[in-house]
Amino acid sequence: xxxxxxxxxxxxxxxxxxxxxxxxxxxxxxxxxxxxxxxxxxxxxxxxxxxxxxxxxxxxxxxxxxxxxxxxxxxxxxxxxxxxxxxxxxxxxxxxxxxxxxxxxxxxxxxxxxxxxxxxxxxxxxxxxxxxxxxxxxx
Amino acid sequence: xxxxxxxxxxxxxxxxxxxxxxxxxxxxxxxxxxxxxxxxxxxxxxxxxxxxxxxxxxxxxxxxxxxxxxxxxxxxxxxxxxxxxxxxxxxxxxxxxxxxxxxxxxxxxxxxxxxxxxxxxxxxxxxxxxxxxxxxxxxxxxxxxxxxxxxxxxxxxxxxxxxxxxxxxxxxxxxxxxxxxxxxxxxxxxxxxxxxxxxxxxxxxxxxxxxxxxxxxxxxxxxxxxxxxxxxxxxxxxxxxxxxxxxxxxxxxxxxxxxxxxxxxxxxxxx
Numbered sequence: 432x433x434x435x436x437x438x439x440x441x442x443x444x445x446x447x448x449x450x451x452x453x454x455x456x457x458x459x460x461x462x463x464x465x466x467x468x469x470x471x472x473x474x475x476x477x478x479x480x481x482x483x484x485x486x487x488x489x490x491x492x493x494x495x496x497x498x499x500x501x502x503x504x505x506x507x508x509x510x511x512x513x514x515x516x517x518x519x520x521x522x523x524x525x526x527x528x529x530x531x532x533x534x535x536x537x538x539x540x541x542x543x544x545x546x547x548x549x550x551x552x553x554x555x556x557x558x559x560x561x562x563x564x565x566x567x568x569x570x
Numbered sequence: 571x572x573x574x575x576x577x578x579x580x581x582x583x584x585x586x587x588x589x590x591x592x593x594x595x596x597x598x599x600x601x602x603x604x605x606x607x608x609x610x611x612x613x614x615x616x617x618x619x620x621x622x623x624x625x626x627x628x629x630x631x632x633x634x635x636x637x638x639x640x641x642x643x644x645x646x647x648x649x650x651x652x653x654x655x656x657x658x659x660x661x662x663x664x665x666x667x668x669x670x671x672x673x674x675x676x677x678x679x680x681x682x683x684x685x686x687x688x689x690x691x692x693x694x695x696x697x698x699x700x701x702x703x704x705x706x707x708x709x710x711x712x713x714x715x716x717x718x719x720x721x722x723x724x725x726x727x728x729x730x731x732x733x734x735x736x737x738x739x740x741x742x743x744x745x746x747x748x749x750x751x752x753x754x755x756x757x758x759x760x761x762x763x764x765x766x767x768x769x770x771x772x773x774x775x776x777x778x779x780x781x782x783x784x785x786x787x788x789x790x791x792x793x794x795x796x797x798x799x800x801x802x803x804x805x806x807x808x809x810x811x812x813x814x815x816x817x818x819x820x821x822x823x824x825x826x827x828x829x830x831x832x833x834x835x836x837x838x839x840x841x
Binding site for chain 1: 631649650652653654655657661664665668669672770
């Protein structure tokens with residue numbers, strides 16, 4: 432690789448690292464993703480420094496150009512990232528749906544219980560069916 | 571006012587014990603009505619159900635309406651479950667199913683739309699059809715010979731025919747009205763409806779495929795439907811129709827794939 436290419440890669444690495452660090456500091460990345468993106472950022476200079484190794488691996492898997500091998504690995508990485516976030520999104524949607532449904536049912540049960548409270552109190556002999564300290568007793 | 575309504579309904583309960591369909595011993599009937607911005611219709615629908623099925627409990631699932639659907643339904647005597655945002659028809663329905671399952675006292679469940687298109691008197695006839703014994707789910711159909719001649723727009727009728735054909739191809743069963751939202755079913759179907767397998771986008775033909783693949787018995791019965799006066803529809807517009815068709819095809823494909831994988835992995839297709 433030419434010095435120009437190396438300088439460009441170092442600049443991209445530095446900017447990416449700064450961005451990820453900034454997001455970690457401001458709690459905008461969960462720990463698990465923070466670690467993953469730090470690994471991704473360090474992969475960039477690793478690929479530059481280990482260029483001869485990248486060349487031999489690309490020849491070994493039958494890809495003529497090391498850059499094509501790097502692009503292919505990037506594509507594979509993005510494929511798994513998309514798959515992971517699709518699964519995560521599906522799971523989050525299911526959890527959200529279940530929570531909203533549960534909330535609606537529990538709210539309804541709570542309203543039902545509240546409406547029954549005075550009746551139960553009367554059966555138990557309490558005045559107006561509620562505790563004297565109950566702020567909702569006369570509402 | 572509520573007490574007066576309660577008193578009146580208990581008298582109606584006693585008077586209608588013989589009129590209502592025979593439920594399993596100790597079991598009740600729950601009518602689930604999903605509703606989104608139906609303040610203008612919901613009270614009439616709830617009152618119609620109370621008149622047709624006096625002994626039944628009615629639950630309206632208010633799907634994040636911006637109008638007073640919840641208040642109108644509550645004043646009409648229904649239990650109201652309010653979703654805090656508009657989650658869609660399927661999620662609203664499943665909330666009602668989960669309410670029924672959690673209550674544990676309903677042996678028959680009826681679902682119908684909140685826009686007044688379904689005639690509440692159909693609910694009783696669907697339950698009677700169920701009591702005849704050989705169905706887990708009875709669909710109120712617009713297309714049986716005894717239907718009331720309700721005219722479905724041509725394009726929608728083509729869509730219904732397409733999915734009806736698909737259901738026949740996949741399950742070997744002919745169901746003409748695969749998109750009817752009027753259904754009565756028992757606890758076996760409820761078990762499937764509250765499971766994770768329930769497709770909560772637009773539960774139509776895909777649900778029928780799911781039930782038939784689970785070995786449940788599905789029948790159709792004639793039902794009267796009224797024209798929708800408001801002109802509102804979930805399937806309005808070219809994009810919505812296209813999205814519905816693609817999603818329904820995907821949903822049916824996933825149900826079949828999941829059923830085959832489950833059968834392959836554990837020789838058990840249903841929960």
